[in-house]
Amino acid sequence: MTFLSKSTVLLLFVLCCVSFTSTEAYDALDPNGNITIKWDIVSWTPDGYVALVTIYNYHQFRHIQAPGWSLGWTWQNNEVIWSVVGGQTTEQGNCSRFKGNIPRCCKKSPTVVDLSPRTPQNKKIANCCKGGLISSMVQDPANSASSFQLSVGSAGTNNRTVRIPKNITLNTPGPGYTCGPSRIVRPTRFISADKRRVTSAFLTWNITCTYSQFLAYKTPACYDAAMLWGIKDYNDVLMQAGRYGKAQLELLFRKDKETFTSNKGWAFPQGIYFNGDSCVLPPPDAYPMVA
Numbered sequence: 001m002t003f004l005s006k007s008t009v010l011l012l013f014v015l016c017c018v019s020f021t022s023t024e025a026y027d028a029l030d031p032n033g034n035i036t037i038k039w040d041i042v043s044w045t046p047d048g049y050v051a052l053v054t055i056y057n058y059h060q061f062r063h064i065q066a067p068g069w070s071l072g073w074t075w076q077n078n079e080v081i082w083s084v085v086g087g088q089t090t091e092q093g094n095c096s097r098f099k100g101n102i103p104r105c106c107k108k109s110p111t112v113v114d115l116s117p118r119t120p121q122n123k124k125i126a127n128c129c130k131g132g133l134i135s136s137m138v139q140d141p142a143n144s145a146s147s148f149q150l151s152v153g154s155a156g157t158n159n160r161t162v163r164i165p166k167n168i169t170l171n172t173p174g175p176g177y178t179c180g181p182s183r184i185v186r187p188t189r190f191i192s193a194d195k196r197r198v199t200s201a202f203l204t205w206n207i208t209c210t211y212s213q214f215l216a217y218k219t220p221a222c223y224d225a226a227m228l229w230g231i232k233d234y235n236d237v238l239m240q241a242g243r244y245g246k247a248q249l250e251l252l253f254r255k256d257k258e259t260f261t262s263n264k265g266w267a268f269p270q271g272i273y274f275n276g277d278s279c280v281l282p283p284p285d286a287y288p289m290v291a
Contacts, residue, residue, distance in 0.1 A: 068132010073165035086128030087148030
C-alpha cells in the first residue's frame with residue numbers, strides 16, 4: 001500500500017479549500033434553487049418605458065422572511081423613476097435638474113422595497129404588497145412571487161436604445177445571494193383576467209440570483225440531509241407564532257439494526273435546518289442515553 005506524503009496531503013487540502021471557496025453561489029441542500037428576477041417592458045412612454053419587475057422564488061425550502069426583500073441596481077445612463085406601483089423607492093436623491101414634475105427617485109443606484117398588505121387597493125398590482133415576504137415555489141406556489149411596476153424616464157424609448165440596469169443586488173434578511181448578469185429572453189406573455197386576451201412584453205430580461213453558504217457563513221457546514229414534508233392542510237400550524245411563540249411536532253423513525261447502530265441506543269441528527277439555515281444543537285453529551 002502506498003501512503004501519501006505530508007506535502008501531498010497538504011496540497012490536496014489546499015486544492016479542496018480553493019475548490020470550495022471559489023464557488024460564489026451554490027447551496028448544497030438545493031443546488032438547482034434560485035431566485036429569478038424578470039424585468040418586462042410592457043409599454044413605451046415619451047421619455048422612457050413602463051416595466052413590470054417580478055421576483056420569483058424557485059427554491060425548495062428557502063423563504064424570504066421579514067423584514068423582506070429589497071432590490072437595488074445601477075442605471076447605465078441618466079434614467080429616473082417617475083412612479084412606482086406596488087413598491088416604493090427608499091430615497092429620492094437629487095432631482096434639482098427637474099423644474100416641473102419631480103420624479104419619484106433620481107438616484108443613480110436606487111433601491112425598491114415591497115409595500116405592506118394594508119396598502120390601499122388603488123396602489124396595488126397583482127403579486128405586490130406582501131411586506132417583502134416570498135414563499136418557496138415548491139411549498140407555496142401562490143405566494144412565491146412578488147411584483148412592482150416602474151415608470152422609467154430619461155431612458156431609451158425602443159428596443160434598440162433601452163438599457164437594462166446593471167449591478168442587480170438582491171438583499172434579504174440574511175446574506176448569501178449573488179445576482180448574475182441580465183440576459184434577454186423570450187418576451188413574457190400576459191393573459192387578461194377574463195382569459196380572453198393575450199399580450200406580450202416588448203422586451204424581457206432575466207436575472208438569476210443564487211444562494212451560497214460560503215457567502216452566508218464564514219465556515220460553511222456540510223451535512224448533502226433529509227427533506228421532510230408536512231401533510232397538506234395539516235401543517236399550517238407553522239404559519240402561526242402559537243401561544244408561546246413556538247411550534248412543536250413529533251417525528252417517529254424506524255431504525256434498521258442491520259445497517260445502523262448508535263451508542264447508548266439513541267440516534268440524533270448531526271444538523272437541523274429551518275428555512276435553509278443551520279440551527280444550534282445541544283452538545284453530544286447533553287442528549288439522553290439508554291442505560
